[in-house]
Amino acid sequence: MVRLARTIFGMLFGWIVAGVLSIFGRFHHDPMQGKTQRRTFVRNAALGASTSVLALTGATFVALMWPNKTGAFGSKITVPKADVPAVDGAPFRHVQGKFYLVNSKDGLMALYTKCPHLGCAVPWVGPADSPSAFQCPCHGSMYDYVGVRTGGPAPRPMDYMGVSVDPDGNVVVDTGDIQRRTGFEASQAVKYS
Ligand code: FES
Known part of the structure; x- marks a missing residue:
């Protein structure tokens, strides 16, 4: 149950990171030209997607590998x-x-x-x-x-x-x-x- 909760937390964390990066990509403007640059937007979107996948993978891995208390032994x-x-x-x-x-x-x-x-x-x-x-x-x-x-x-x-x-x-x-x-x-x- 605790492991499941940590996994869900890890996935939520990844999605939040993905959402933040996506917003940055969407609103990135070139102040000199006053319009969104398509190339920059695509690059930021790709970067955001890659980062979100990595964040998801990493967070899930950490959640699964987090040491569990295996009972009373050791205390x-x-x-x-x-x-x-x-x-x-x-x-x-x-x-x-x-x-x-x-x-x-x-x-x-x-x-x-x-x-x-x-x-x-x-x-x-x-x-x-x-x-x-x-x-x-x-x-x-x-x-x-x-x-x-x-x-x-x-x-x-x-x-x-x-x-x-x-x-x-x-x-x-x-x-x-x-x-x-x-x-x-x-x-x-x-x-x-
Ligand atoms: S493990 Fe007990 S005698 Fe070998």
Whole structure:
């Protein structure tokens, strides 16, 4: 809908430019002779037509290529307190934000769902105490509850995102803050009570 509106805007812009140029061409006079010069008029009309086509094409191209917001990924996302999993509970998955919120005894972590091997989405299979709680279907990489690699070709643990907790107990995940690591440290988790 937004893209359609931008395209229509681009076309209107082009038509306005064409109209302005057409008016200039129509009223161009030679003050010395007091009459419209046919040759100048034709040249201006051709110039106006060419410019209008270019303006239309350019405006439409810009409208179509304008970057669209593709959802919540890249921004801060609030997970309501009611959706925060219990300690060692099944993770809360935010599909658009591309993360799992897990709650280990060390605290909360938001694990990036993108497999650090070749980028497939990694499903949760559970349970929390399994060394393969997350299993990538593409090449078999496995990760435990806090995203540490326990098998397969992945070169590192699952990446994680910045997490904070607001005064009401809601959890804010910064999906624009994705961090790599070589293993798990308690400092990667955010205490939650
Ligand atoms: S993409 Fe996940 S193991 Fe290859």
